[in-house]
Amino acid sequence: MKAVAIRAGGGPEVVRIEDLPPPRAAAGEVVIEVRAAALNHLDIWVRSGRRGAGQAGPHILGSDAAGVVAEVGPGAESVRVGQEVILNPALSCGRCEWCLRGEHSECAAFTLVGLGRPGTFAERVAVPAASVFAKPAHLSFEEAAALPLAYLTAWRMLMTRAELRPGETVLIHGIGGGVALAGLQIARLAGASCIVTSSSDEKLRRARDLGAEAAVNYRTTADVAEAVRGLTGGRGVDVVMDTVGAATWPADFAAVRRGGRIVLCGVTTGAAAETPLQPLYWNQITILGSTMGSHEDFRLMLRAVAAAGMKPVIDSRLPLDRALEAMARMESGRQFGKIVLRVGA
Numbered sequence: 001m002k003a004v005a006i007r008a009g010g011g012p013e014v015v016r017i018e019d020l021p022p023p024r025a026a027a028g029e030v031v032i033e034v035r036a037a038a039l040n041h042l043d044i045w046v047r048s049g050r051r052g053a054g055q056a057g058p059h060i061l062g063s064d065a066a067g068v069v070a071e072v073g074p075g076a077e078s079v080r081v082g083q084e085v086i087l088n089p090a091l092s093c094g095r096c097e098w099c100l101r102g103e104h105s106e107c108a109a110f111t112l113v114g115l116g117r118p119g120t121f122a123e124r125v126a127v128p129a130a131s132v133f134a135k136p137a138h139l140s141f142e143e144a145a146a147l148p149l150a151y152l153t154a155w156r157m158l159m160t161r162a163e164l165r166p167g168e169t170v171l172i173h174g175i176g177g178g179v180a181l182a183g184l185q186i187a188r189l190a191g192a193s194c195i196v197t198s199s200s201d202e203k204l205r206r207a208r209d210l211g212a213e214a215a216v217n218y219r220t221t222a223d224v225a226e227a228v229r230g231l232t233g234g235r236g237v238d239v240v241m242d243t244v245g246a247a248t249w250p251a252d253f254a255a256v257r258r259g260g261r262i263v264l265c266g267v268t269t270g271a272a273a274e275t276p277l278q279p280l281y282w283n284q285i286t287i288l289g290s291t292m293g294s295h296e297d298f299r300l301m302l303r304a305v306a307a308a309g310m311k312p313v314i315d316s317r318l319p320l321d322r323a324l325e326a327m328a329r330m331e332s333g334r335q336f337g338k339i340v341l342r343v344g345a
Contacts, residue, residue, distance in 0.1 A: 003122035004323040004341075005058035009049015015324050018058055023118065023126035025073030030129050032085060034343040036145035037120040037320075038064035039330050040178065041268060046115055047327070061323075062121035063089035063114035066135055066144035067344065076129035084135040086144045087120065087127055088152065088298045089113040094130070104294045105156070112149075112292070121323055123344055133298065136306045146312040146338035147305065149292070150178035153265055154186050155301040156293035157241055162263045166191030168238035171228055171255055173248045175212070176203040176336045179265065181313045183241045184210055186301075189308055195228055195237065203336055210313070225254030236260060246270030253279045263288040313337030 001022040006014045025031045043061045069083045079085070092099050092107035099107050113119055113127060135144045157179075158164045170187045172180050175196035187194050188211040195214045196207045204215035214231045218224050228251075229236055236257035242248055245267030252262045253276050262285060279285065293301075304310070315335040318326045319342050326339045 001123040002320060003058075003060045004062065004320065005060045005121075006047055007058055009047065011048070012324055012327065015047060015061070015327070017321050017323070020058060020060070020122070022124045025071045025076070025126055027074045028076055028129055029073040029126050030069050030076050030079050030132055031071035031124050031126045032065060032067040032087065032132070033070040033124055034065050034120055034122060035067040035141035036065070037062045037341045037343055038145045038148075038150075038178075039326055039339045039341070040064065040149050041266075041330070042112065042115065042149070043119075043121075044327060044331060060118040060120075060122050060125075061114055062119035062341075063112050064145050064148045065089075065113075065120035065125060066139075066141045069132070070124060072129070079129050079132055084141075085132045086135045086302070087113065087125075087148055088131045088133060088295065089120075089148055090152070090292045090294075090298075091116060091128065091131065102294050102296050105292045110291070121320065121341060121343075123320075130295065133302060136302060138306065138309055139311065142314065142317055142340045142342065143311055145340055146178070146314055147301075148298075150338065151182040151186070151301055151305070151312065152293045152298050153179050153290070154182035154241075155304075156297045157263045157265055157288075157290045158183055158186055158239065159190065159300070160293065160297055161288045161290045162239045162241075162261045164190050164192055164239060168192045169232060170194050170239045170241055171237040171252075172196045172212075172241045173244045174198060174268075175207045175215075176200065176333075177243060178338045179243045180241070181207075181210070181337055183243075184212060185310060185313070186304070187241075189304060189310065192239075195231055197224060206336055225251040228255040232257075239263065242266075244269050246273040249273035250276065253283075253285065256283075256285055258283040259285070261286045261288060263290055265290045315339050317342055
């Protein structure tokens with residue numbers, strides 16, 4: 001089968017389109033004939049060798065996928081051949097105290113398809129049957145493939161961790177990325193209002209078209225937090241959704257209201273930041289870390305998407321053999337929404 005793989009960590013030059021043996025379904029697994037797969041920043045981190053790329057032999061990249069079940073292994077009775085499915089790429093042991101509580105992303109063995117096992121940038125992928133869900137009927141394979149990692153992450157950040165309520169206001173940094181846009185759509189679905197930031201006026205305009213009430217260009221605005229407070233009548237936002245990390249951390253504390261929540265899932269601008277302790281305790285701010293989500297988070301996210309007829313924002317669609325071009329677009333930061341690879345029929 002055709003697959004996008006690496007044999008060592010490094011720059012774009014280590015990525016190859018290879019002809020690799022197709023996987024078989026082990027006990028409790030299914031093989032998906034992949035129709036579409038979407039990119040995430042995780043793919044670049046794995047490619048660069050930060051995690052997961054030190055193993056011998058080829059490692060297939062990619063975490064998100066939608067397709068058709070091609071093979072069912074022993075003990076995977078809940079899934080049938082020919083079923084149109086979407087993959088939850090989060091993997092856990094299923095046996096520890098956190099998994100038994102339903103908090104799969106807190107499992108000590110937590111990993112992802114494309115990180116701890118071969119990924120989805122291939123014509124076929126083998127995954128646990130428990131990680132496979134029915135594809136929402138109103139979505140194409142390409143649209144469905146854009147959902148898993150970004151929309152699950154955003155759902156857990158806002159709905160599970162921050163416990164977002166109707167009428168609240170959310171600040172979302174770096175609109176245009178997959179998780180940030182998913183957060184905007186989910187927050188609007190929940191009845192919250194959103195303020196978004198970007199260095200691109202075009203991205204801010206498009207975010208307004210998707211329902212953002214206000215937009216701040218952080219390159220042309222002297223003080224983003226002051227601008228946000230001005231937009232909220234000096235009150236500050238109820239929730240800050242931060243996928244950026246070090247660059248936005250100080251502004252988070254200045255922009256959130258007293259008793260508000262900051263929820264963080266990413267560190268694309270750096271993993272080390274100084275935390276202002278005085279506003280943390282004096283303003284009684286809650287800091288929440290968030291990683292992916294549980295199977296229940298995924299199920300609820302899919303139900304909400306189906307009930308609302310929501311469609312993910314897709315930046316571009318490219319064939320599998322142009323994966324390197326797709327990665328270059330994502331690394332440049334030019335995209336608005338998810339970049340999707342077309343695979344198979």
